[in-house]
């Protein structure tokens with residue numbers, strides 16, 4: 001039954017005829033006028049390197065023909081468990097990173113093993129082709145002391161497993177989000193649904209609710225909802241936003257709340273300045289500004305902090321100037337690569353498991369486990385303000401071959417007895433049919449590694465020794481395991497292979513998006529003065545405007561406060577001036 005439903009909904013995208021002058025559609029269609037259905041949800045990813053599978057599209061084998069080492073064995077060998085704070089990056093950076101990533105991904109593969117196939121470690125799982133549980137080796141450093149020998153996991157869904165393509169073709173991953181950065185995880189993919197349920201049709205605003213003196217997106221009104229971890233009866237709030245994934249991991253949830261509020265802030269400013277504008281015009285102008293603001297934060301604030309400003313300038317991702325730029329190429333399809341979400345999973349190694357909460361003055365209050373907050377929006381009602389103050393005060397975890405024990409043993413919190421996210425990350429490399437690590441090194445640097453010793457160029461000798469112990473041949477190394485071992489890219493905080501794949505995607509996204517905010521020629525493009533206002537975007541400004549009780553913050557809030565980035569009053573943070581959107585026909589003067 002479920003397959004019949006999905007076949008109808010997921011194999012075909014309907015496209016209403018395009019009008020070249022219309023602005024960005026919610027469902028992503030018509031972004032590319034030559035191929036109007038590209039850019040929609042449920043459209044294929046592309047591959048940076050050809051697929052590497054064994055027979056019947058099972059995971060590739062090692063060069064010797066033996067199975068590759070167990071994923072859990074790879075993870076426990078490459079990453080020990082512990083907690084070491086970073087000295088530079090904040091939790092807020094990780095919250096925003098997962099939010100940006102979720103814009104182009106989907107949750108169905110995770111929902112699949114939490115809700116639909118929780119039985120992969122049981123007898124029933126042995127005959128279900130969809131089951132690929134993580135087997136735990138006998139000598140596992142943690143579970144040789146427990147009775148746990150297996151962790152539940154399912155095979156990623158593909159156009160083939162859903163019945164859209166023949167089963168004897170290379171599996172093509174299904175993703176339910178649209179591939180452009182368009183805040184589809186906030187506004188959704190259907191204008192009809194947004195209009196029916198979420199727009200207030202007053203002053204361009206989205207509907208909102210007030211609870212505990214705070215503004216929230218609308219909440220579900222049914223006794224059963226997705227917030228499975230709400231501790232009822234005390235915790236009841238669960239977002240009823242266009243995409244229910246907003247209730248999932250904490251970082252995504254936080255930024256959905258802040259973006260929802262920010263939309264309304266922008267719409268109310270526009271309506272104050274242009275009282276003659278219709279609700280429709282206010283709504284769509286506000287959405288356009290919010291998407292541009294968010295992309296400016298991603299490209300010009302988060303990415304330089306992580307990937308290095310000079311590197312991004314050199315590679316053409318960032319412009320050194322504030323003016324328009326137009327890199328659009330009609331022949332490039334709006335798509336994400338299969339490798340892009342894969343390398344982003346590396347972020348799990350710098351995710352801190354213990355979430356610290358502070359008051360507005362910076363006094364430490366309390367802490368909780370971040371993995372217990374997935375699908376638990378109700379917890380935020382009493383704690384959102386303190387989590388917010390903690391987000392820009394608490395450091396991320398350090399990248400040091402150590403992963404937080406909650407992420408590696410309890411990744412799904414109470415949703416699953418034991419769950420090791422980085423082990424799944426290694427395994428998914430294989431189930432998505434990714435090429436060996438050294439092929440990506442060749443792609444990124446042109447250098448061919450023929451032996452373990454050659455890796456010294458990119459990693460320290462102790463890391464090479466671990467790889468040598470785990471894998472038989474240098475060609476066996478999984479992409480993720482290679483990235484766990486690399487030294488950071490110069491001037492940034494990420495491994496060079498992650499840098500390479502992410503930069504390729506950022507360029508593709510920018511060049512294939514007809515509605516990219518820096519373009520002067522897109523439909524309803526910004527004026528020069530409007531673009532200059534968007535250039536002022538910062539996460540500090542956003543939190544000053546819509547974060548609860550934020551009156552002081554460091555200007556670069558993805559980096560820890562300290563010399564050169566001292567906390568200051570919100571009055572000192574540069575602000576967007578909405579008078580750039582003043583419509584003279586509305587008749588108010590610039591007061």
Ligand code: HEM
Nearest residue numbers: 094097098101105106110249341344345347351370371424
């Ligand atoms: C609270 C912290 C986090 C938790 C509990 C969490 C949890 C998870 C889980 C359970 C999965 C699915 C793993 C699988 O079965 O394949 C996943 C995937 C993923 N996570 Fe996280 N995560 C966290 C933080 C982050 C951060 C900071 C990023 C930043 C980029 C991130 C990016 C991703 C990506 C890209 C995927 C793959 C999604 C896909 O391919 O569809 N996560 N995460």
